[in-house]
Amino acid sequence: MKNKHPNPLGADRADRLAVASQQYVPIRRELPERARRQYELLIKFFVASESFFFMALIISYLYYRGVNQMIDMTDQVLNAQSTGMFTALLVLSSGTLWWGRHHLERQKPVRLAWGLAATIALGAVFLYGQGLEYAHLLRENVTVDRNIFGSAFFTLTGFHALHVFVGLILLSIVLILTLLGDFTGPRSAAVAATELYWHFVDVVWLIVFTVVYLI
């Protein structure tokens, strides 16, 4: 058995390899174009992965409501109207960010800065709105440990708020870098990634708002 298969490193093969290695092709490194594509892919798949996280939380919420007959306090304690207003502001903030990035493509970084600033302001107002709602609920004695509604509501909206907060930090960093002149257009991976993330947070909120406040 063994003799049939001589050492694969036999002289003959080594020679052939030596000859063959003449045809190796060089590796190309560090293409800026490629780096940008990598960052954009990274954020896309990250967002896709995050959506499974929120999906689990949202489905759980619906499960408590449907299967477990959660005592639903939505009508008594939540204010769909004022939250609806803050929701509109969050949607608007996606628009301002899109507007800013749109002008980066036209190489007008100043407008990008304005777009970012507006987005940050709107996002902060949204968080403020959520703070108001939380304060109201706490005054009504609706807490995480009061009942399953409290647990589910604060967890779902809380994790969303955390994502908004992270988004605000990202946007602020991008704004500072823009002011320092880092982004002159027409494209930037950082801006594109932040924009995608922000839209994602926005879309998640629209679903959460629908699930919690409207149906």
Added chain:
Amino acid sequence: MEKVIVPEPHVPLPSGKTDRSLLQWMASVDHKQLGIMYLLTALLFFIAGGIEILLIRIQLITPDNTFLGPDLYNQLFTMHGTTMIFLVLMPTLIGLGVYLVPLMIGANEMAFPRLNAFSLWMTLLGGLILYFSFLDGGGAPAAGWFSYAPLSSSHYSSTKGVDYYCIGLILTGIGSVTAALNLVVTILTLRIPGMDFRRLPVFVWMMFITAFLILAAFPVLNAGLVMLLIDRQLNAHFFSPASGGSAILWQHLFWAFGHPEVYILALPPFGIISEVIPVFSRQPIFGYRFLIGSGIAIALLAFGVWMHHMFAVGLGNPINGFFAAGSMLIGIPTGIKVFNWILTMRGGSIRFTTAMLFAASFIVEFTIGGLSGISFALVPLDWQLTDTYYVVAHIHYVFLGGTLYAVFAGLFYWFPKITGRKLSERLGRIFFWLFFLGFNLTFMLQHVLGILGMPRRVYTYPDLPYFGLLNLLSTVGAFLMAASIGLFFWNILTSLRKGERAGDDPWNAWTLEWASSSPPALKNFDKVPPVRSLRPLWDLKHPENPDWKNEKSKQTRNEK
């Protein structure tokens, strides 16, 4: 074709011998070093998990034994299962992926080297936090590796063990997700020209599919863990039925993660086997497209069958029937793979190296595990056998007979690439047979124990007919296995220092990683062979009969 030219200046690979070595390793962002550190992390926890299970097997050696007592027993089996899945198999497979994928696709690095380091350290940190629970007065988590509610609630698990479980697993989960992100982007963007998706090594394909499974499955687990943690820390009510929560929802969340996880731990091994078997059979892999296609099919089906872990919950016959049928379907693509491997070997000139021994017996053992799995998909059988030792036997035929066998095959196969030296074949062979014997002795009998009705997770059992004997043999098997693992460690240690020098391509293999030096230089390659078929190194070595000339016609079955 472009001709080549100047090699880049040679940067030596960081090694343990320099005075800054420890710092160099800890600060490293090199995918090969990180891959090795993943493997070392797995090894560390493998020893911990192994000691835990040996203690358990000593406890079970005779009926009515009191060696451990119930509390410690519960902690040990919980930690054993959790460790083996999250801290041994996950880091091993991700580590192999991180080490090999860039080399196999002709890249210098992962797409995000620093993120790569982040993933490793998160995994290790999560593991250390989990193990820290032993030092916290109350002891380790004791609610089983799937921490079913309400057992895991603060009413029934009042010590902090389950909190450590939640935090530890969330951290390793984040590590796994970021590693998966990195792998996906690497495979999408860093393949060298010519390496399109029809020419990707099967292992890379399987890591690619696995990464998507991780991206979808782990966030679901993390959501569940976060809710459990909030339940325990903030007195929320998610999983306590008494106040509006649902214990069954925990099972849904856990198994919506848990079943895909089984395939996260099975697909990379399929990839390893598909690299090892062709090389040692001297034949191109049979049915490449079927292998890839069935891998994708398995991944998709994996998300549709989780409720087969919940037949005993009482979800009703329509649901049970649907999920039983779905589970059986998975047998089809898996069967296709098995036939592909067998047909790859058929008519080949097989070299029974240790790697090949493990790969070939993988097919047998994994099939046994698959068959007992299908038997669970038959609802009445599941009702009879669930929570007995039959489950324990099944799990281990899949994870040890499957994943771990493949890992051993892979380690024997790639060790020369990673270290520049071969593992001793003589010790390897003894190791294989000892392990093979011990493994089948331990777990084959547990099928019988389960059918006889021995429940799992109970720290002792009455002296019923055959219980004592079968358990005794099972424990003997476990110690045989432990001895064989000891031998394996010894093999690694001695071979590292004075093993046979391997050269760049000791197995006369075909994929790109063998075109680099052994161990590869810091920046993997300066230049790579052109890729015009599945087996670029074959083409290189056989200019008179390259694969790409025959790509259209039937693949050549040469080199007999």
